[in-house]
Amino acid sequence: xxxxxxxxxxxxxxxxxxxxxxxxxxxxxxxxxxxxxxxxxxxxxxxxxxxxxxxxxxxxxxxxxxxxxxxxxxxxxxxxxxxxxxxxxxxxxxxxxxxxxxxxxxxxxxxxxxxxxxxxxxxxxxxxxxxxxxxxxxxxxxxxxxxxxxxxxxxxxxxxxxxx
Numbered sequence: 001x002x003x004x005x006x007x008x009x010x011x012x013x014x015x016x017x018x019x020x021x022x023x024x025x026x027x028x029x030x031x032x033x034x035x036x037x038x039x040x041x042x043x044x045x046x047x048x049x050x051x052x053x054x055x056x057x058x059x060x061x062x063x064x065x066x067x068x069x070x071x072x073x074x075x076x077x078x079x080x081x082x083x084x085x086x087x088x089x090x091x092x093x094x095x096x097x098x099x100x101x102x103x104x105x106x107x108x109x110x111x112x113x114x115x116x117x118x119x120x121x122x123x124x125x126x127x128x129x130x131x132x133x134x135x136x137x138x139x140x141x142x143x144x145x146x147x148x149x150x151x152x153x154x155x156x157x158x159x160x161x162x163x164x
Contacts, residue, residue, distance in 0.1 A: 001076055002114040011071050011082055012108075014045040017149040018141075026137075028057055035059050043146075050074055051082075053140075057133055063104075064089040065133045067140045081121040082109045083144070085136045092124050101126050104136070 003011075019025065019041070028037035036056055043051040050072040058064035067085040084107040086092075092101040095118060107121040114120050129143075130136040 001073075001078065002111065003071075003080055003109060003120065005111045008082065008109045008111070010047075011045075011049060011051075012069075013145060014047050014049060016043045016045050016051055016144065016146045018043065018146050019149060026053065026055060028055065030059060052079075055137075058089075061089065062133065063087040065136065067133075067136055069140070069144055080109060081107075081119075083107060084121055084124075085127075085130070085140045086124070087133065087136065094123055096123070104128075104130055 022041055025041035026039045028039050030037045036058055038057075039053075039055045041053045043053060045051060052070040052072060054066075054068040054070060056066045056068075065087040069082045069084075071080045071082050073080065086105050086107065088103045092105055092107075093099070094101065096112065096116060101124050104127050105124040106127050107124045109120045110123045113122045127139075130139045
């Protein structure tokens, strides 16, 4: 099964509820026998969809990171990577468009890449919205409509909540 463009857009725009302890859950933990640290957090959407944030960051190169939003389709037991906010860890080539992306970039799920037999999140665009892991995480939280469970919006500067 693949996701349509309208379903991808619906999932990306759905309000996603961060648990009150999301900062602790997203605290990077160094992997044994690895040069990377990782974190993961489960998230529910207000429309009943289930998501997971996966983070991977190099302990050697601060620009080698990936912040990933995964949609967990529990009916089909399938995980779909909806987007990845990547650092500047080498160039990326969009296979269909044949363009080369340098620097920080955002991967987004597309129906056309799935139809071509490629990874759902193979398409990427360069971004100037962030230039580090911390600013990428801020953009990720803001862009993908995350909110604290049962409260106002997430305050980008402090990770706290602003009641509206």
